[in-house]
Amino acid sequence: MKTTDFGVDSDSFLRLYAERKENMRSVMVTCYVVQSFERGKKGMLIPDLPKQARDEAHCKLLAERLASQKASVVAFSRTGDPDAGDWDDAVVITQFGELPAELLDLTA
Template sequence: MVKKTEERADSAAAGKRVTYYVALPFTRDAEGELAAGEAAEFQSPGAAMQAANALSKKHGGAVAFSRSGDPSIGEFDDAVVLIRVGDVPADLESFTS
């Protein structure tokens, strides 16, 4: 009986989903193209959105987004944009995946 309990615990751990909240700044490079800065992870959606607001003032634009999935197997859902502030690319998929 103990073995079945351990197996269930192992399979539950393998299927554990997490959500990451991220703020990502954008600036214009010398050619005028938008370039992503360094992403920062936060504990809550509100904290990520506050950071995006602050980053947009310093960098010209920022986005906050979340991604949920199972890091143990590397599977994640598409990113969900929480807020766009200032000058950010229209298509964020390549920056949020």
């Protein structure tokens, strides 16, 4: 029987490791983001720095406020496990104005 450096046989070690891994729960979080765009000289939409919101209501409020000042605004959320880097697709909460074509492709 092969033992690990800790004096435990390797089969027991692997079983304990697998049980511990199963018991560790991923922490899922939802991030709320508002992305606004300016219109460039040639009419292209240029992204501003994204703004993080506290929750869905705050996300909508920020988007509504920016909508009167910007060419376009999209508010969205993403849920996932930041430690694993595993994220669900973005969910559009609200949008104002025209969005760039490449962004529309991501939400289709």
